[in-house]
Each structure stands twice: as structure tokens, then as C-alpha cells.
Amino acid sequence: MAEQLWKGRFSKAVDSRVNDFNSSIRFDQRMIAQDMKGSGVHAAMLARQGIISEQDCEAILSGLASIADDLASGALEIDPAAEDVHTFVEQTLTARIGDAGKRLHTGRSRNDQVALDIRLTLRDYSHTLQGLIADLVRVLCKKAGENTASVMPGYTHLQRAQPITFGHALMAYVWMLLRDLERFADATRRMDAQCPLGSGALAGTTYPLDRQFTAEKLGFAAPCPNSLDGVSDRDFCIELAAAIATCMMHLSRLSEEIILWCSWEFKFIELDDAFTTGSSIMPQKKNPDVTELIRGKTGRVYGDLNTLLVMMKGIPLAYNKDMQEDKEAIFDAVDTLELCLKTITPMLDTMRTLPANMRRAAAKGFINATDCADYLTKKGMPFRDAYKLTGCMVSDCIAKDKVLEELTLDQLKGYSDLFEEDIFQAIDLVNCCEGRTSYGGPTAASVCSQIELAEAKLADWEEAQG
Template identity: 50%
Template sequence: MSKLWGGRFTKPTDKLVEEFTASIGFDQKLAVDDIRGSLAHVKMLGACGIIPQEDANKIRQGLMTILEDVKAGTLTYTVENEDIHMNIEKYLIDRIGPVGGKLHTGRSRNDQVATDMHLYLRRETKQIVALLADLLQALVDTAEKYIDVVIPGYTHLQRAQPVLFAHHLLAYVGMFSRDAERLQDALKRIDILPLGAGALAGTTFPIDRKLVAKELGFSRIYDNSMDAVSDRDFILEFLSDASILMMHLSRFCEELVLWSSTEFGFVELDDAYCTGSSIMPQKKNPDVAELIRGKSGRVYGNLFGLLTVLKSLPLAYNKDLQEDKEGMFDTVETVKGSLALFAGMIRTMEVRKERLAKAVKEDFSNATDLADYLVRKGLPFRQAHEVIGKLVLYCVSHGKYLADLTLEEYLEHSSLFEADVYHVIDIQTVVDARNVHGGTGSEQVKKALEKAKEDTARLGVWVEQELAKEL
């Protein structure tokens, strides 16, 4: 098969070279975006009189028939035609004749592929933000459902202080909200049109780049042609944001794995998100949470892979840049799948209230409040800290918790204790005492929940508006 670029060559490409250099095995994902870019490009070529309008119309009609085949999944691709651009152009020429070759006037595969990736990543980033909005809604709904449930809070994975379960969930609402903000901000760098940069220096044809940008919905165009074809910062930024997002999911998954274990028993994950063992009939494994946790490493790898590809590349286009796509595609699919599954896992999760109520009573997470109690009685904090430390040691050695001690036992450790000490160490009192902005007190958590509802609703409106632009 003769190449569309074969005029310079006197012998065919080695078969192994064809297979090694071909990208059609993965860049066929860009088929719709490639055709969208071509439709805008040919519209501009006709409008600017660079090719006859009749030819532009014929090319447009040919592209539309190919687009229908792409959407129907009936188009086949060949390694001989290397990539998605050459495959589609070959189909176009086969269908409408030599006039199809005019489509490539005033552009290169370099600015063409960059445009495809900007279009693809712009759309997919918005869809990921939509999935984040759904996850945020699931977290908000779950926090509201269990608004009165108290859970042990941890530092160093040791019992620290009791917190409202809703407060714990809202911590992740903060994380995932920042993830959404990062991706929304990344769209500023994704939403730039490279088409018109040519191979690296622009083109001699009187093209109208702004017309193409308007047609494709880009807010701005690259100001430098060399930057346009070699820039992959927008992909790196997306991969970085995706890595942070997956790290947040991984942290939460780790907690779900712990919480659903027999040792913790705080939550019960729905059967739909667990699997069994091939040998141990009693097992219910949190495989979805574990796999999402594991896939974070895969996304990190894609980020570091592209950073390594780019670190020594001179301007402008180099074949190394073909390695920018597979990691991007893989990250998009990994993040989308993880978010969709995680939201479902949260919605169907059962919180075991009785187990949690028992857990928060059988520890010393109210010890800080006891020290604060003595401080309010006039004892310096460091002395109060020592008194309570010895009191906890006394409890441990006698198999008791602070609520089990008699007033006489308290008075043996400090004469400042009075009967009101039992109210101070009550778990609900301990929680509600933290009535400061950002604290776990019931009033503050209710306020935070209302704000989270409002923020999530606003994000939902943004998603709806932005996805409508991609239709």
C-alpha cells in the first residue's frame, strides 16, 4: 500500500517499523474528535477561498458519512495507514476521490493531533467533574443520613478524639471539591486551539484560526506555532490533577477496607461491591475499594511516564510525543470507572451505629476534655496533662475507662475534680464542645453540611452547562 506521504521514498516501510511506529491501535479513540476538527478546518478553507466551496461541501459530506460509520462502530482501521488521521483521510479519498486530498491543505498531522487531544481532554475532563459532582452528592446525602452518629477519630491510627461521622465524610467533601476546582482550572489550559500551527512554523495559506476556534468552541488560540505543536503541559496538568484525585480516593478506600473488617466493624459494604473467596466460603472481600486503591499507582505511573518522555525533547514535534496518548486514555478511563464505582459504594454502604456507639465508649478519646476541665479549674495545662496521663494509666491497669471511675478515684488524682466531671466526659458533650468553625460540634457540622449542599448544587449547574457545550 502506497503511503499518503510516500513521494520522497524509494522503498516501502519495513513491516516491523510499520507496527512499531503505528498508533492506530490506541489513537482510534480520537476518531470523532479528528473528524470534528476536520469539519471545522474544511469549513474555514471554503470560507477563506483557499479551496473552492464546492470542494469544501463535498469533503464535508464525505466526512459526515465517515462520522456515521465511526459512531456505528463499522469503520475498520489498518496499521499500514499508521494513525487515526491517515486512516480517515484514506477513507475520505476512497469515498469522494482525489478532492479528499484537499482537506489537508494548510495543516499538518502535528497540529491536527494536538487539536484532537485538546478536544478529547476538554470533553473528558468535564465528564470527570460531572462524576465528582455525583460523588460529592453521595457524600453529602450520606453525611445527612448519619448526622448524629459519632465515630472514633484517629491520629497515627490510634484512637484520638470522637468526631461526628458526618464531619469525617465532609473532610473528603473538601478534598474532592478541590479536585473538581483543579480540573475546572485545568480546562483553561486545555481550552486552547493549536490548529493552524502547521508542522511547526505556521502555513503559507491565508487561514482564519479564529473562525476554526469559534467553530470548535475554543476560547483562545496558541500564540506561538512551535509551542502549539509541542505543548503537552495540558496533559501533564490533567494527569497531575488525576493523580491527586486518585490519592484521595485511595485514602478513603483504605478507611473503608479497615472499617469493614471484623476488627473495626464500623460499616458494611453492599454485596454488589464485594467478592468472595474461591476457597474460604465465609469471606466477603472489599475488592472494589482495594482495586481503586491499587489503581492510584497506575495513574501515578502515567504521570511520571509522560514527564519522562518530555524531559529532554527539543522543539518542536518529535515522534516521542506519540507516547502521550495511551497514558492519558488509560487515566481517563481509570478515573471515570473509579469515581462511578466509589459513588455507588458510598450510597449503598450501611453504617453500623451500634458498633460505633460501643466503640466510642470503650476508649480514652475523651481524655483531652478531662485535661481541659482541670485547666478551667486553674491548673496549668502541662500539669493537667500529667494528671490525666496518670489517670489513664490507672484505668488501663484496673481494666476501666474514664466513665467507670468513681468520684473518689478521681479525687485521688486531683482535688479539683467535682461531680460535673461525668458530664464533661460524656461523648456527645465532647463532640459538641468543639463548636468552632471547622470543628466537629453538631452546630458547626450542620452549617458545613448546608454549605456543602449549596456548593455541590452549584457544581451540578456548572456541569450541566459545560456538558451541553460538548454536544
């Protein structure tokens, strides 16, 4: 068993069951690269301040590099008996370089160490997730560009409402995801604003640390100005988890649309065989399992966010062991979103659209009824009268299994003498879309403009990433 760091105060060994309960190595070992990065900068600062010798610093940096190399090659494995990743690194380092390894923890506590490690880790994860969101945005923009003329029903209350295009529908999700991208970037900016290293256990240290040096070397804007706050809050975890949960909500909504669109009742799209599954008993089935799982996993991520909020709500200053629970929740949220993004993006990239089916559904839904009423209004009829008259026409068409476009001019004049030959242009579904020229609408030009604007925002994001 790995040696406890606090053994000097205790007269007997900790019960093995407590060790197992207390251990976090199972999930915090994924922070080992960030832990060693922080340790290297801390050692350099200690030497710079004359707190440890340059020789000890060189030994520490060389030892950390050898640990990283051996982990990468498989020559070294993380000891599952270690209490946590910080203990494993320190004890492995000390076994390799002797007393110099024991000096690494000078002026530092595991409290500020773990606060640093999780910030560095989540920063890396946030950049990865942002890249995956950007990939999905690009695919959606590409698909939208291919479907600027694919007329389909737009829905409210899951009832056919007004004509839009498939490209217009996809761009709605692009804007949701671009806001998600902004949320991640904003959360990461705040995460990078303050470095907790040097806060100590809670009250700083008597050593003459250069906290500005460590903050700059680790990519932070400044040190945390309050040592209590530096070790005792996890609001940056909560903020990132909230951004993840919001993004998952958007993916879940898109998934619900995909599930509907690929059903036989809609059949607006067909998913590639590589991204669907079959049934063990029903040979005709082609199930959208990917989207169903995303819908289900969204609830799981909400649970992770709630775990963090509830964990923190009653904790007094400063560090408490409750906060060890932060990592499993936030890491699960990160892993879940990453998996969903890596799966849904190629699924959407390979899906096939069926514009003819979209058009048939649009025609059957009387989604040009508003345009018919607008036509009469422009001819001089009060809108409420036009609304009522068009409603009667729709009711009659339903009874006769017809659509508005199938009525003859004589039949239309039976409802109102205001109808002329130009009514057929007014209620043509393509014209109905193209006539909605207000900013952000479903016209082909509008969708193309939205794509250009979205791509410009992606370019700005890429530039900000350096």
C-alpha cells in the same frame, strides 16, 4: 495495507515491522469524533478564506458526516492497518468524495491536527470525570448527613485520639474531592485557552488561514500565539494527569479507611454484598476488593503521570515522535479514574454504617481524655498539671479495664477535689463532640453547615458547566 501519506519522497516501502512499531491507530482511534470535528471546522475555514471551493467544502462536510454515520451503524470499521486515525479519516474520505478529500489537509499538518485532537478529546474526558467526582461528592454528603450523631474515634498515627462523628470524617473527603473538581476545571480552562490548529508542522503556513475563526468554532478562547509551542508541548496532558493522580490519591486514602472500617477489628461499616467478593477456600470471608484495587490502581496512574513527565523532559522543539506516547499514558489515567469513580460511588451509597460499634470504640479509646484535662484547666488547674493527672487516671483505668466514664465521683475526687458532678457531662462522648464548636469542627451543626456549603459549591460548578 493503507497507503503512506509521504510516499512521494521514498523509493521503497517501509518495512512491515516499522509500520507496526510506528502505528498509533490502536489507541488514537478513540479520537476519531474529535478528529472529524476539527476537520469539518478546518474545511469551513478554508472555504471561507477562498482556499478551497464551497463545493469542495460541502463534499468534505457531507463525506465526514457519512463516515460518522457508518461508524455509528457498524457499516464502517476502522482499518487497523492505517498508521493513525488522521490517515484513516483522510483516506476514507478521499475514497468516498475523490479529489475534494485530498484538499482537506491544505494548510494543515498532522502535528497541529493531533495537538488539536488530543485537546478536544481530553476536554470531553475532563467534563465526564468532573461529573463523576460530583456524583461521589453528593453520595458522601448524603451519608454524612445521615451520620451527624454517629460518634467515633478520630485518629492520629492510627491511634484513637479525639471524638468526632462519622459524618465529620466523610466530609473531610468531600473537601478533598471538591478541590479535585477545581483542579480539573482549572486544567480544562487552560486547555481551552489556546487552539493549536493552524500551527502547521511547526512554522505555520503561507495560506491565509483565519485561525481566530477555527479557534472560536472549536470552543477555544484564542489561537496558540506561537506555532512552535502549538505543536510541541503536552503540558495540558501533564496537568490533567496530575489532577487525575491527585484525585486517585484521595480515593486511595478513602479506600484505606474503608478497608479498615469494614474489618472485624473496626466493624464501623458493612459493605453491600454486591460490592464485595468471597474466598475460594475460606467461607467466612467478605473482601473489600474494590477498595484494594483502587489503592493498587493509584500507583498505576502515578506511573502514567511519570511517563508523560519523563517523555517530555528532553524533547527539543518542535514535534518529535516521542510525543506519540502521550496518548496511551493519559488515556490510561483517564480510564482508570473513570472506572474507579463509577465503582466506588455506588459502593459507598449502599454501605451500611454501624454506629453502636463506632461508639464502643470511642469509649474504649479514652478519646475524652483531652476533655477531662480541659475540665480541670477550666476549674483552675494549670494545663500541664491537668494533662499529667489525666494521664495517670488513664493509666489506672487501663490497669483496671475501665473507662473514664465508669469512674465514680468519689474515685474522681481521689485524684482531685476539683472534680464535681458536672465532670460526667464534660466527658460524655456526644458532649465532647458537640462542645467543639470551633469552625469546621465535628458538631452536628458544623457538619450540616459543611454539607450546605459543599452543595452550594456543586451548584456553582453545575452552573459553570452551562
